[in-house]
Amino acid sequence: MINDQVKLLVEKYSLTRCARCNFCESVCPTYAATRRRIHGPRGRIWLIIYLSQGIDVNSDEYDGLLSCLNCRACNQVCPAGIEIAEAIHDAKALLVRNALK
Ligand code: SF4
Numbered sequence: 001m002i003n004d005q006v007k008l009l010v011e012k013y014s015l016t017r018c019a020r021c022n023f024c025e026s027v028c029p030t031y032a033a034t035r036r037r038i039h040g041p042r043g044r045i046w047l048i049i050y051l052s053q054g055i056d057v058n059s060d061e062y063d064g065l066l067s068c069l070n071c072r073a074c075n076q077v078c079p080a081g082i083e084i085a086e087a088i089h090d091a092k093a094l095l096v097r098n099a100l101k
């Protein structure tokens with residue numbers, strides 16, 4: 001089940017440590033381009049958490065996750081020390097693999 005795999009990701013990267021401080025949004029190029037939360041690290045992190053809870057992802061949110069450039073700028077500023085870019089990368093891989101099944 002995709003949810004179980006996403007749950008493992010949430011645990012692996014301790015995503016619920018996110019304090020919603022928004023520091024990561026201030027350095028994210030895709031968030032700067034659209035100013036939409038789903039195009040920034042915080043939105044992507046919480047989308048992964050919601051996915052792990054069985055909440056469906058719509059195509060807009062799915063695209064927001066896929067649009068991450070993996071530049072890792074967000075990792076540098078996260079006070080919680082979350083490996084944000086790596087978590088998003090792994091979640092993207094999971095979703096794409098699941099979509100191809
Ligand atoms: S790795 Fe993705 S989420 Fe993080 S700053 Fe870069 S584009 Fe934004």
Ligand code: SF4
Binds near residue numbers: 078081
């Ligand atoms: S910088 Fe870290 S703690 Fe702050 S909103 Fe982004 S992911 Fe969450």
